[in-house]
Amino acid sequence: MASEAVDNYLKAIFQIAGGDHRATTAALAEKLKVAPASVTGMLKKLSEATPPWIDYQKHHGARLTGHGRARALEMIRHHRLIELFLHTVLGYGWDEVHAEAERLEHAISETFEDRIAKVLGDPEFDPHGHPIPHRDGTIPKRSDSSLVNMEPGTKAIVSRVSDHDSEMLQYLSSIGVKPETRIHLIERGPFDGPLMLRVDDGTKVHAFGRRLAAAIRVRAAGNDES
């Protein structure tokens, strides 16, 4: 079977390149906090497994095979189901779930996966708004775009937020920003400057720098939403 390291490589390839593009060695080294040379060695192994997890070509990075893609999606499904479970059943904070899920996703069985999916009512999105892949590998869709591209003067609903930085999540929590929160973009500073925005029609204006804005995706606020 797949070791924990294998799972992490497959997940990283999926996150960098999606299911059908190539991920470079350098990008993987960066994401996995590992030396580039180590990545090369592992990619070779992954491509020589039977059946192969990836299609690897020297100097051209790696792309998931169907087999590898299925495994990566299974890990992502585990991760997001666990995050939601920790949040809704065990009362974990929004910012605490990621680290715990990162360890648990490798340890749970298919049975566990099915039971928590059932307890949660076969949910399609995790607490950060990320889609939870179905068991068949399809991914729930929700059209949204980066907060970075939002037009000044418009209103929008937060769709999802990156779950990787716990401090960032704590800050967002503290100002009331989470999935389904309504925000109003007042203006954008010049030269990729900060975004000035109001949360939930509040009075306070918050300044969002580039990194923060890049971690948030939004969808248009329908007029029928309160």
Next chain:
Amino acid sequence: MASEAVDNYLKAIFQIAGGDHRATTAALAEKLKVAPASVTGMLKKLSEATPPWIDYQKHHGARLTGHGRARALEMIRHHRLIELFLHTVLGYGWDEVHAEAERLEHAISETFEDRIAKVLGDPEFDPHGHPIPHRDGTIPKRSDSSLVNMEPGTKAIVSRVSDHDSEMLQYLSSIGVKPETRIHLIERGPFDGPLMLRVDDGTKVHAFGRRLAAAIRVRAAGNDES
């Protein structure tokens, strides 16, 4: 910190020798399904760690230090809390919980431990009737003795059942034997022969061989119990 292998050794030492006796290399090899030579190497490492997990003397096996005992009890607490959680919250069968808990016990955080303990109401016994150590290392007591020593003609309440053999648990389930079940020992065959007993005052008489009887502990049936 302690690797998964380290945790498994500490747990095995505790299970073989308790908190204050010595476990032999051979017994550990047997329990961990590992070659005796491997055990020797690991015991040396465990005793040379700082602080040491065990007190090890050549040819005289190993005994847990306070540090090692604390860690072993923590793993056992994790294991039993998880078993109970799987059973009562996720609806796992009695016989399914052990294997899953075996993997999860190493992956959960102290936070997870605390949350499930709270959800379960700080329970003291797992679904097989085994005591769940408290966080301070004390162990809930319940006086019982092996079914093997039960007197023919007497009645007793099942107190706990070994959780290691899933097939055995399935069989016991199928005849209605679980913690708190009342049993009546009709007679014992000669020369360590089978125990003939009735379950819950039923009509059918079951024959229990040595291995089965050794896996079950019972306490006296008080007259006030139904």
Next chain:
DNA sequence: AGCCATATTTAGGCTTGCCTAAATATAGAT
């Protein structure tokens, strides 16, 4: 077309945890 910065691979090594086979120490029986 050639060059240089960058991306990638090779080579050699480390740790953890396991293995087998051969050597040795121990304890229990006589």
Next chain:
DNA sequence: ATCTATATTTAGGCAAGCCTAAATATGGCT
């Protein structure tokens, strides 16, 4: 007290994943 069966250790090896330093391939720019 000695001997033998058994318990234990030593010695040498393997695989997985990681590391660094040095060598090499690539591709974008002029």
